Amino acid sequence: MGRSPCCDKARVKRGPWSQEEDAILRSFVERFGNAGNWIALPHKAGLKRCGKSCRLRWLNYLRPAIRHGGFTDEEDNLILSLYSEMGSKWSVIASKLPGRTDNDVKNYWNTKLKKRYLATTREATPPPPAGGDDSIAVADSPSQASSQPSPPPTLPALVNLDTAGLDTVDDNDELLHKSEQLYAELMGLIEQQSVITAAPSTGDAATTLSWSPSRTSPTASSDDGSSLQWPVDVHDSTVPLSESSSGASSLFFNSHVAHAFGGSFQDLLGSASFDDVMLAQEMLYY
């Protein structure tokens, strides 16, 4: 019996990440970390992605101080040296190279350094008696090239991506302002602890959120007769980003909740702490 998949592959988006998805993931992780669980993170953040994909995207691309390309000679030598010692332990090798990911090091090895390494080992040792696979021979005897000098790990200064002049300031300001408004509105609604009614900001489906003490959770209903529980069902009713829309706040709008609050779930999260949001949920539930 095989193990169950980590997510429903038929219901998650795959392939390259959009800027909007990156912005949402970056904002969420910088604020909340992985919220205790990568598998649950896309649900909480409103991303239609597999949790593993979110983790990989963050670790390999969005994480601060990540450097791509432009490997220095010192780094080349260090990778060659470490590979000769331990083989394809990419995560360990990458940990010795600040700002580099195991995926980057692995790709760089496979595309560039492997050839150099093989050329070096061929020069250093006579060819094997029988025709063996290069990669197998290398992997089985990484210490063959251990005679190479191991240079001191003098590494270039890291680039601070947070201050690297990214052109998102205006968008962030706008998003922050909108988030503050939405969060204040949410908190006001919670304090009232009463029936919540909000007209949709866009679209033609009238949406109403209602709460009463007898319910275990608020229910949003629309004029098509469907209903859902918030936030548990937020993910289930998300709609994909249209080609013409732009900005992080337009991605994955919840067709019910987003209309009710005049924004997206991500916007709500954007200005609240994770504890605040969880507290708000509990207050709404109970």
Next chain:
DNA sequence: AAGACAATCAACCGCCAGTAT
């Protein structure tokens, strides 16, 4: 200019180990 081929790298896959229940 266009097709073929090579190089690059982001993303996915499947397995394993650790941990919680």
Next chain:
DNA sequence: TATACTGGCGGTTGATTGTCT
């Protein structure tokens, strides 16, 4: 102790880009 779940890892794929003919 057994089972399920999650994070982490290395191997691999496939789309995109660059170079050559």
